[in-house]
Amino acid sequence: MTTSAEAGQGTPSGYRILNEADLRNHLAGTPAVAARLGGPAERWSITEVGDGNLNLVFIVKGSSGGLAVKQALPYVRLVGESWPLPLSRAHFEHLALTHQGRLAPGLVPAIVHHDHALALTAMELLEPHIIMRKGLVAGTIYPAFVDHITTFMARTLFFSSDLALSAAEKKEAIASFAGNHALCKITEDLIFTDPYRIAEQNRWTTPWLDAAAADIRADLDLHVAISRLKLKFLSSAETLIHGDLHTGSIMVTDAETKVIDPEFGFYGPMGFDVGAVLANLLMAYFASAGHEQSPGDRAAFESWVLSTVDQVWSEFARKFVALWRSEATGDAYPSSLFPGEAGAARLERERQVYVARLFQDAVGFAAAKIIRRILGLAHNIDFELIEDTRLRATCEARALRLARTLMVETASFTSIEAVTKAARELRHWQPGFD
Amino acid sequence: MTTSAEAGQGTPSGYRILNEADLRNHLAGTPAVAARLGGPAERWSITEVGDGNLNLVFIVKGSSGGLAVKQALPYVRLVGESWPLPLSRAHFEHLALTHQGRLAPGLVPAIVHHDHALALTAMELLEPHIIMRKGLVAGTIYPAFVDHITTFMARTLFFSSDLALSAAEKKEAIASFAGNHALCKITEDLIFTDPYRIAEQNRWTTPWLDAAAADIRADLDLHVAISRLKLKFLSSAETLIHGDLHTGSIMVTDAETKVIDPEFGFYGPMGFDVGAVLANLLMAYFASAGHEQSPGDRAAFESWVLSTVDQVWSEFARKFVALWRSEATGDAYPSSLFPGEAGAARLERERQVYVARLFQDAVGFAAAKIIRRILGLAHNIDFELIEDTRLRATCEARALRLARTLMVETASFTSIEAVTKAARELRHWQPGFD
Incomplete structure (x- = not known):
């Protein structure tokens, strides 16, 4: 086992940032990779396509197949060398991805090759999959998504928890991810802290949301609520979570769903992953009004999104409880x-109490994920592609309003239908910008 | 840093169980130890006094000073080689003791020498301290205890938590204790599981408590409650806890208090330590009736014990919150x-909510600690020294009855005074054995 400490925070010797020629040489020297790509290495097409915030991503194609190759940089790509970030994240991502692949076969990309020193992983090329967020912006309905994402969450969250592991196995697993704290720190700062205070990196749709942002920075009930969620994120080692499970970390076709990029993985609260999925669907719902060509032309999509929110929770809960019944x-x-x-009946009641508590966590974390996307550093294209900033701010204000209620009045939401009802009621709310 | 994995579970090469002559040679070869003891090594008196369940303990005295030397055995001393237990616990105990010594100076024994290979630690000899439990059986009042134990708990629990550490520091600290899972497993089994089911190692004061034991094995509400507490113990990595903070792990004089034996230390829920202290004081209270020479002759002691329970909680909470105000x-x-x-006032209110939640945890864990001492493997002399088994069972039944209520109706206890009031009301309750 590579321990967290051995995985280290420094730059492994042998690391270098690969250019196209370097990568071609490296891959050509790796028989499993070369066989999969096929044909002579000099004929492989290599394109750097990384549009994420952190890493280099190359698409490599040969005569018989393709690969996606991800290399971690020793800094945040979006910002540059002034924001260093340990390469060890590639180790943790590889560890998490391997683990998820075992637990949720077919729902994550297959790993073809991993090089620790280069902080590099080559995975199956997902074609013709697209990033789900892009599909949602386009108003695409994904009929298989609920089933796939709830299987992914139920299985990965259940099988890494105390319900499935011995305490010894779980403690060793916690330790093996403990070194991933630099990535956790990004979440702690950008999700749980900065949107609620003046921070240089915050941004929002100005001037429309200036007042809303100021309100949130002054809202002490909200600050207590986000601090409780942050404490839960810091101290609740429930299971191995993906840690960044938004619709930009999911690739889809009509028939397939693949969860990618688990580099934020660590032992944390289950509700963080579930809340991330719910939040990003809710944002897709609120953003939809900004992508209409004519009023109501996305009504079917919006209806599908809200029904997907309902089903993501209910199917997740159903599958999770079913695993608990059969695989405890x-x-x-x-x-x-x-x-x-009598014992079985009492335990079954307790399972319902357990998932009800998990639901509360998910609602709180969902709210946190919405607020950070509207007032913090990292925004999403659901809203950003709405060019009319007043319209964009209107959509965002609706989402913010829901999020504030979800976070401060979490206990009053006792079912997912109460959440989607509240969202639906805000669909035509007009914030008073004037 | 020695990682959890390096600390290992196996027997380090160089380990051997020391007899008196071996120990004399080893200590004589350690200059710091030899200097402290003074005089020629062959004149040192060495006595094995271990009356605990797990280890060898030697008292070594020379012309100028004394030491307590603790060596871990590769098995549970109480049971023998059939119950192996990793020597690594000596490493974790040393790590925890060093840490506690820094955080709570003067409240733990000073370490003079540690030998990793021999799983051996030499500490200052505590004289004329006695194990607090013995003093409580004798009806001794310890006027300085509240101040000392609340300082110990407030400082060790606060300074190892997310309120004092960065997330990175805390994750590394969690990892450094993750290897101590064999000791945690003892707690998980003997406290959180076995007393609630048929288990070979269980014992109780028979025949008087046969019915009470059967009731507890059939009490599904209680089983849900203990399972929730177990889950908290497994997954709530709040702070470095002592893990075994009963009155047998505390040595006292009128003026001094020293907490010993943190070999069960790991990152767990704060309430487990606080609950352990409360539980053991409550058991001393209920046992007191069994140690009367004449009716009421221990009334002053009993009154002191209950007032100590009140103050242990209230002073702990006061000191913990004060640290949070000044050392966050x-x-x-x-x-x-x-x-x-306004922010300061809101945060102050939240601190009270935080300690109220911690109080609930402590009440639940206290109940668990009481039940295990009456129905599980490890009993305590508070009750065991009551020779009249019917009288002993009467005392135990009162404690059990309180514990059942504390665990199942935890939320109804909103103050420590409610707990001590309930205890006082049970002081003369006669269980219906006939």
């Missing part, structure tokens, strides 16, 4: 304490 | 989110 090999809730029919 | 260098509850007078 962990040290938590020992079956010997719930014998017979 | 951690990543949780960032001060920038609570600016100005």
Whole structure:
């Protein structure tokens, strides 16, 4: 086992940032890769396509197949060398991806090659998949998404938790991801702190949202709520979470769903992943009004999105509880304490209490994920592609308003339908910008 | 840094169980130790006194000073080689003790020497201190105890938490104790599981408590409650806890208090330590009736014990909150989110909410610690020294009854005074054994 400390924070010797020629040589020297690509290495097409914030991403195609090759840079790509970020994230991403591939086969890209020193991973090329967020902006409906994402979440969150692992296995697993704290720190700052205070990197759709941003920076009830969520993120080692499960980390076709980019993975609260999916669907819903060509032309899409929110939660909860019934090999809730029919019935009631608590966490984290995308550093194209800034701000203000309520009045939302109802009621709300 | 994995679970090469002559040679070869003991090594008196369950403990005295020397055995001393237990616990104990010594100076024994290979630690000899539990059985009042134990708990629990540490520091600290899972497993089994089911190692004061034990094995509401507490123990990485903070792990004089034996230390829930202290005081209270020479002759002691329970909680909470006000260098509850007078006031209210939640945890864990001492493997002399088994069972039944209520109706106890009131009301309750 590579321990967290060995995985290290420094630059491994042998690391260099690869240009196209370097990459071609490296891949040509890796038989599994060369075989998969096919044909002579000098004929492979190599294109750097990274549009993410952190890494280099190359698409490599040969005569018989293609690969996506991701190399971590020792700094945040979006910002440059002034914001260093450890290469060890490639190690943790590889560890998480391997783990998820075992638990949720077919729902993450297959790994073809990993080079620790180069902080490089070559994966199956996902074609013709697109980033789900782009599809949602275009108003595309993904009929298989609910089933796939809920299987991914239920299985990865359940099988890495105390419900499935022995305490010893889980403690070792926690330790193996403990070194990924630089990536966690990004979340801690950009999601749980900066949007609620003056911070240089914050931005929002100005001038329309100036007042809303100021309100949120002055809203002490909200600050208490986000601080409780942050504490949960810091101290609740429930399971191995993806840690960045937004619709930009999901690639889709009509029939397939692949979760990518688990470099933020660590042992944290389950609700963070579930909340991320719910939040990004809710943002797609609110952004939809900004992408209409004519009033109401995306009504079917919007209806699908909200029904997807409902189903993501309900199907996730159903699958999670089903796994708990049949695969409870962990040290938590020992079956010997719930014998017979009466015991089984009591444990079943407790499972419902457990998922109700998890739902509360997911609602709170969903709210946090919405607020950070509107007032923090990293925005998303759902809103950003709405060119009319007043219209964009209107969409964003609706999402913000929902998020504030979800975070401060979490306990009043006792079902996912209450969340989607609140969203629907805000669909035509006009914020008073004037 | 020695990582959890390096600290390992195997037997380090160089380990051997020391007899008196081996120990004399080893200590004589350690200049700091030899200087402290004074005089020729062959004149040192060495006595093995270990009356604990796990280790060898030697008292070594020379012409100028004394030491307590603790060596871990590769098995549970109480049971023998059939129950192996990793020597790495000596490493974790040394790590925890060093850490506690820094955070709570004077409240733990000073370490004079540690030998990793031998799983051996030499500490200052505590004289004329006695194990607090023995003093409580004798009806001794310890006027300085509240101040000392609350300082110990407030400082160790606060300064290892997210309120004092950066997230990166805390994750590394979690990892450094993750390897101590064999000791955690003892707690998980003996406290959180076995007393609630048929288990070979369980024992209780029979026949008097047979019915009570059976009731607890059939009490599904209680099983849900203990399972929630177990899950918290497994997944709530709040701070470095002592992990075994009963009155047998505390040595006292009138004026001094020293916390020993942190070999169960790991990152767990704060309430586990606080609950352990409360539980053991409550058991001393209920056991007291069994140690009367004449009715009421321990009334002053009993009154002191209950008032100590009140004060242990209230002083702990006061000191913990005071540290949070003045020493909040951690990543949780960032001060920038609570600016100005209004922010300070709102954060102060949240601190009270935080300790109220911690109180609930402590009440639940206290109940768990009581039940395990009456129905599980490890009992305590508070009850065991009551020779009249019917009288002992009466005392135990009162404690059990309180514990059941504390665990299942935790939320109804909103103050420590409610807990001590409930205890006082049970002082003369006669269980219906006939």
